[in-house]
Amino acid sequence: MSTHALPAGRATGGARPSRPLPPGVPPKQLLRWFRDMLLIREFEVRTMQAYQEKKIGGFCHVYIGQEAVAVGCVAATRPEDPMITAYRDHGHALARGMAARHCMAEMFGKIGGCAKGKGGSMHMFDRANNLFGGHGIVGAQTPVGAGLAFATKYEDEVIRGGTSDRVTLCFLGDGALNQGAFHEALNLAGLLDLPVIYVVENNGYSMGTSIERGTTMAHDLSVKAAAYGIDAIEVDGLDVIAVYEEMHAFVEKCRRTSRPGFVDMKTYRFKGHSMSDPRKYRTRDEEAHFEAGDPIGKLERALVAAGVIDEPGVGVLMDSVREEVRESIRWSDASPLPGVEELHHDVYVERWGPYTGTSLPEMLREEGTR
Amino acid sequence: MSRVIEFRDALREAMSEEMRRDPRVFLLGEEVAQYDGAYKVSKGMLAEFGPRRVIDMPISENGFAGLGIGAAMMGLRPIVEFMSWSFSLVAADQILNNAPKMLYMSGGQFGCPIVFRGNDGAGGQLGSTHSWCVESLYANVPGLKMAIPSNPYDAKGLLKTAIRDPDPVFFLESERMLALKGEVPEEEYLIPFGQAAIRREGGDCTIVSFGRPVHFAMDAAEVLAKEDGIECEVIDGRTIRPLDLETIVRSVRKTNRCVVVDQSWSFASVGSEVAAQVSEACFDDLDHHVHRVHADDVPAPYAMNLEQEMLPNPRKIRKAVLSACYRG
Incomplete structure (x- = not known):
């Protein structure tokens, strides 16, 4: 039993058993979650290496520790439900179905990247999988998320004359709670009955500022949503089964009611804010406490205990994930740099002056991007 | 109709x-x-x-x-x-x-x-x-x-x-x-972007403007024609991005003089940009440097007389045209 104490409202963490496996979810599906989480973890480990080798530049934020959130949320929604997130976005892209090579090549600044190397780590977009970015300014995606939900409803109801049941998930970090854009977005979502769920990936720190030092009512974030008439739930974001079950119910409620929702998704990032963060604002004890409750290990134990997979099976899965990520690096190394003609491409849809129009990235021109 | x-x-x-x-x-x-x-x-x-x-x-x-x-x-x-x-x-x-x-x-x-x-x-x-x-x-x-x-x-x-x-x-x-x-x-029509309109033809000086100040330029052009015998060609840019440089350059090659009227402040402005582009394209055609008329470089005042004074009004435009024609 860990004696580690964190302020009220933080993720609990620590070595605890997972929830029982959800009834009605086929083993194949459970293994898919496990593999997706392993893939994100391996991908991010290799991302950090590639950053140190200077294959990746700029700002880079890895998702290690938070894998259960993206994977559980994707599992709880339908492919046609729009998603949008902030800059710690590799996990969302992979969970949504972007091939690892397009995600890695984007960070390598190569033409094969999802945005032809023009977006970088913070701007993962995938039209085929309804991922609307990857946004670099804290909180800026929250009004845009309201707009995605507005559009699904407008398309389905005003243009097609039917009833809409699409739900938008808009992810944000706990630091975005203090941006004006977030509060304007919640007010608009509440006012216009928009089917959007704001998922706060509350990892306890906005860069080096703990949530208690930056945010009022950190012990009970639901009051922020209550101020806008929006229902809130709290979810253990370090347990993919909890994420799936609670998000699934919440998303279905949103589908039925077309009312927005707010999720205090309690999680923890195992690494620094970005690649340059020495993590002096938290203790190594605290980190060890959360690492002991690693969401991937938690799911693995539950799957093994239930006989869904055995130890050799886990090894086979890990080998295939390692090979997939290695392949993504080889592919990204080999992908050409964007030609200089790309500089004036994709600025405007229309051609005029020095601008050469726009075209889709290679990713969307390939068969079977999943 | x-x-x-x-x-x-x-x-x-x-x-x-x-x-x-x-x-x-x-x-x-x-x-x-x-x-x-x-x-x-x-x-x-x-x-x-x-x-x-x-x-x-x-x-x-x-x-x-x-x-x-x-x-x-x-x-x-x-x-x-x-x-x-x-x-x-x-x-x-x-x-x-x-x-x-x-x-x-x-x-x-x-x-x-x-x-x-x-x-x-x-x-x-x-x-x-x-x-x-x-x-x-x-x-x-x-x-x-x-x-x-x-x-x-x-x-x-x-x-x-x-x-x-x-x-x-x-x-x-x-x-x-x-x-x-x-x-x-009453019939439907569209105006393509990047096509300026010539509001008044003249051979002595080109005035380029956008939006409301086009009217100030037209007023100034009237006075310049009547009082000073100077015929201005007034160009209404209509769009800033894209900018119809071609129409502006064609006019400046004819008049050899250019005054840009822009209601925003002068520093790093649309007026500066147009002046720079005209200077590059018409270096050998210009008889004087491109003149710019802007709002004065101050916050907009409340008092009516001061606000009028601040705007790129016809008096300032006339003065700039006279200077461009070596009459100021």
């Missing part, structure tokens, strides 16, 4: 016609629906299109600008009305960081076909926070287009083009011109 209507009616006709034509087009903004428009631009539109397509917004410019951007990324065609472009400053992150860059950042995956429109420039003793001319601030950003009509005919034709444009368009109107009357055909 043509009839005489107000600038605001022309704007409304453009929006209504496009909304009848394309169900993806909708209007949102402060007081656009129940109030019938803070300046009556959207009068009657709620009654015709209903509350799902003409949508009142709370005072949250950053929020509703972002909402429009999300809807545009999904393929809708939002028209976002700012009661004043002065209020767009609180939405700067959305309109400058998101709308014009989305296509580029997403590698061609998500465009942003949205129109932001509203009153720009001095409204009449509104003081410094409400009198912004945003053209010089915003025209700096690649990825957006900017239209700035000076009369009802252009207002309608340019706005219809803006609504059909696949890229984000910043559409700059003027509270001082909303009641301006002009001939507008």
Whole structure:
């Protein structure tokens, strides 16, 4: 039993058993979650290496520790439900179905990247999988998320004359709670009955500022949503089964009611804010406490205990994930740099002056991007 | 058939016609629906299109600008009305960081076909926070287009083009011109972007302007012709991005003199840009350096006389033309 104490409202963490496996979810599906989480973890480990080798530049934020959130949320929604997130976005892209090579090549600044190397780590977009970015300014995606939900409803109801049941998930970090854009977005979502769920990936720190030092009512974030008439739930974001079950119910409620929702998704990032963060604002004890409750290990134990997979099976899965990520690096190394003609491409849809129009990235021109 | 209507009616006709034509087009903004428009631009539109397509917004410019951007990324065609472009400053992150860059950042995956429109420039003793001319601030950003009509005919034709444009368009109107009357055909027409209009022909000096100050330039040209015997060619740019440099250069090659009139401040402005481009293109044709007339480099004052003095008024334009013709 860990004696580690964190302020009220933080993720609990620590070595605890997972929830029982959800009834009605086929083993194949459970293994898919496990593999997706392993893939994100391996991908991010290799991302950090590639950053140190200077294959990746700029700002880079890895998702290690938070894998259960993206994977559980994707599992709880339908492919046609729009998603949008902030800059710690590799996990969302992979969970949504972007091939690892397009995600890695984007960070390598190569033409094969999802945005032809023009977006970088913070701007993962995938039209085929309804991922609307990857946004670099804290909180800026929250009004845009309201707009995605507005559009699904407008398309389905005003243009097609039917009833809409699409739900938008808009992810944000706990630091975005203090941006004006977030509060304007919640007010608009509440006012216009928009089917959007704001998922706060509350990892306890906005860069080096703990949530208690930056945010009022950190012990009970639901009051922020209550101020806008929006229902809130709290979810253990370090347990993919909890994420799936609670998000699934919440998303279905949103589908039925077309009312927005707010999720205090309690999680923890195992690494620094970005690649340059020495993590002096938290203790190594605290980190060890959360690492002991690693969401991937938690799911693995539950799957093994239930006989869904055995130890050799886990090894086979890990080998295939390692090979997939290695392949993504080889592919990204080999992908050409964007030609200089790309500089004036994709600025405007229309051609005029020095601008050469726009075209889709290679990713969307390939068969079977999943 | 043509009839005489107000600038605001022309704007409304453009929006209504496009909304009848394309169900993806909708209007949102402060007081656009129940109030019938803070300046009556959207009068009657709620009654015709209903509350799902003409949508009142709370005072949250950053929020509703972002909402429009999300809807545009999904393929809708939002028209976002700012009661004043002065209020767009609180939405700067959305309109400058998101709308014009989305296509580029997403590698061609998500465009942003949205129109932001509203009153720009001095409204009449509104003081410094409400009198912004945003053209010089915003025209700096690649990825957006900017239209700035000076009369009802252009207002309608340019706005219809803006609504059909696949890229984000910043559409700059003027509270001082909303009641301006002009001939507008009943038949449908569109005005392409990047085509300036010659408002007055003359062989002695080219005056280039955009939006409301085109009228100041026309007034100055009248006086210059009558009092000074100088015939000015007045060019109305109509759009700032794209800029119709060709029409301007053709005129300057004829007159050998150029005065640019821009209602924003001079430093790093649209006027400076036009002056620089004309200087590059017409280096051997110019008999004098390009002259610029701007608002004075001070916050907009409240007092009526000071506000008039600050604007690029006909007196300042006449003085600049006289200097360009070595008569000053």
